[in-house]
Amino acid sequence: MIPTAYPDRATVARLSARMLLDIGAVHFNTETPFTHASGKQAPTYLDCRKIISYPRVRATLMDFLCCTVMEAAGLEAFDNIAGGETAGIPFAAFVAERMGLPMSYVRKKPKGYGRTAQIEGEMREGDRVLLVEDLTTDGGSKLKFVDAIRAAGASCAHTAVVFYYGAIPGTEERLAAHGLTLHYLTTWADVIAEARRGGDVDAATLAEVERFLADPEGWRAARGLA
Template sequence: MSTASRTSDQRRTGQTVARILMEIGAVNFRPEDPYTLTSGWMSPVYIDCRKVISFPRARKEIIEHARQTIVRKIGFESLDAVAGGETAGIPYGAWLSDSLELPMLYVRKKAKGFGRNAQIEGDPRPGQRVLLVEDLATDGASKINFVNALRAADLQCAHALVVFFYGVFPGALKLLEESGVTLHYLATWWDVLEAAEDGGYFSREAIQEVRAFLHDPVEWSLRHGGRGPEVAV
């Protein structure tokens, strides 16, 4: 999704969060040696939102933007708990639950296999309306496991929030939409590209290659040995 199709509030949030991620070194441009994403796509860019845990002022600003996004898009009293996805979503879940003054849960990728054999940790209550929180999303597929786990525990999950959404791969939101989940996000690669150009963070050549990727990620991924549209979700 390009920045042009978003509201002014979304654009301001996207630019602020993108600049923060650039400043703390969470953004990596490497078109000459592409990254293989967990989804199978090849990408000249990689984002490491886990770095935010080491920057208190940066994370406070990001969480405030997340809180405002939730209030604006979901509502003041439309959630009962916040659930972080194992592992990168757990700190974001903790910070956001504190900011929203809501109980926190966290969701394991699979049941731990001993003791209570729980996949949901905390104090889940049947019927709770839960926001799933993760650090980022590429094609949305990894979120489905967490959503299914929450629903299997008799919790409601109609919303997920990530700090960063790639926002370029075709059909990226299809699985979530078909599962009745709305994905909310703070920044995309379009925001990062704009911030990178404004701040002169990367070479002209690197920026041009990233722009080529953003305009046609399928062709770029295929050309660099990644997945193609026949397996896109």
């Protein structure tokens, strides 16, 4: 069922942040930073995969995501919903179900056997595709997925995520230069504000995380981290 009523943008950001905190998807560790897929270390980690195990949170966030995209792009803007391997696949399925559209997914690289396909499911030439993922940091993985979609003869001008780091300068500009508009529900700034409001995390930790987000490379360099 396509959602048609939703809160204002600020309320969506706050409620989304609250839900991520409530299900334990938000992790801070300023003493022993996390190592991310990029190899870089950070005192922050967001586990969006936990969303799939919480039905009420999952349903609400997916309603928010559909409404956010449709408000910005239009109700008839897409022909296909694509998820990026692997984290984006369940979210693409939830969004496709709500929007009443076909769903496909994009591999990180072509399968090395059979049809050697990179796109699974049916994506037709000329389809207008919405790429759905769990989160974005600097947008790099989005560009690779979008290139694969376009190589298949479809178009992709929009990507939607639950969580956007919002701390790496030039991310949205980099995506825009690739012809891609980013839609998201909440950011680290929203999560920190909600954690401070709700008393979920001590003030000293939040202050240190804010220092990191203001200058990630400087924060790492001062601690001799990668």
